[in-house]
Amino acid sequence: RGLIICACGSTGRLDDSAILLTRFVKDDIFDFVLTFSGVSTMDPVVVPALNRFVENVYVYDLQIWDALEESFGEDRHALNQSPVFLSFAEMKTNGDKVRQRIVHTRVLAYSNLKDGRPWGLDIYRCLNAGCNAPAYNMIFHPHGKQYYGKQWLQTKIKYECLQCGIVHKAIQCPPWIHAGRSQNFGRVWYEWPLSAEQKRDIGIIC
Incomplete structure (x- = not known):
C-alpha cells in the first residue's frame, strides 16, 4: 500500500x-x-x-x-x-x-556545490549570524583534501557569501548526513524534517 x-x-x-x-x-x-x-x-x-x-x-x-x-x-x-x-x-x-x-x-x-546545494541542502544559509543569506547567494567549493568513494563525505567545503562578503572555510559535513550507496557519489540522505539543532548546523535560525 x-x-x-x-x-x-x-x-x-x-x-x-x-x-x-x-x-x-x-x-x-x-x-x-x-x-x-x-x-x-x-x-x-x-x-x-x-x-x-x-x-x-x-x-x-x-x-x-x-x-x-x-x-x-x-x-x-x-x-x-x-x-x-x-x-x-x-x-x-x-x-x-x-x-x-x-x-x-x-x-x-544530490549534493551539487555548483548549484548551491551542499550535501543536497538548498536550504543552507550563511553561517554569519548577521547575514543568514540563502544558498543561492553563496558560492561553494571543496576545501582541502578531497576524498572519493565511500569517504567522499569527509571532503570539507568552503563558501563565499555574495551578500556579506564573508569566506567561511573548512566546513565539515554534519554527522546527521549520510552517504548513499558507495557507487552513488554525491547521493546523500537524512531524516526529515530536520530538528532545530540540525537546522542551526546549516545556518537556519529557528
Whole structure:
C-alpha cells in the first residue's frame, strides 16, 4: 500500500506537511508515502525513475528504501532535479523476537556545490549570524583534501557569501548526513524534517 504524490515545493519540503504525510504511515494507512521536496519538479525527468521505484517495490519485492536507492539513487538527473521525500514502514524483530513496525521519514538528495546545494541542502544559509543569506547567494567549493568513494563525505567545503562578503572555510559535513550507496557519489540522505539543532548546523535560525 503506497501513496505517490507527484508534486513539489511545500508538499515534502515544509515541516508541517512532512509530519502530516508521515502520519499516513504511522497510522498504518499506507506502507509508504513518496513525494518531492524540491522547489519544482519536471515530470519527464522524474517519471522514469519513479517507474523503476514502483517496479522495484511491486515486481522485484525490494525493501522500500532499497527500491528508492536503486531507482532515484541511480538516476542523477532525476535526483538533481528534485530531492525525494519518503516515509516508509519496515518490520524489525527485537531481542524478544517480537516483530515491530518501525517508521522512517527521510529525504534522498544530490549534493551539487555548483548549484548551491551542499550535501543536497538548498536550504543552507550563511553561517554569519548577521547575514543568514540563502544558498543561492553563496558560492561553494571543496576545501582541502578531497576524498572519493565511500569517504567522499569527509571532503570539507568552503563558501563565499555574495551578500556579506564573508569566506567561511573548512566546513565539515554534519554527522546527521549520510552517504548513499558507495557507487552513488554525491547521493546523500537524512531524516526529515530536520530538528532545530540540525537546522542551526546549516545556518537556519529557528
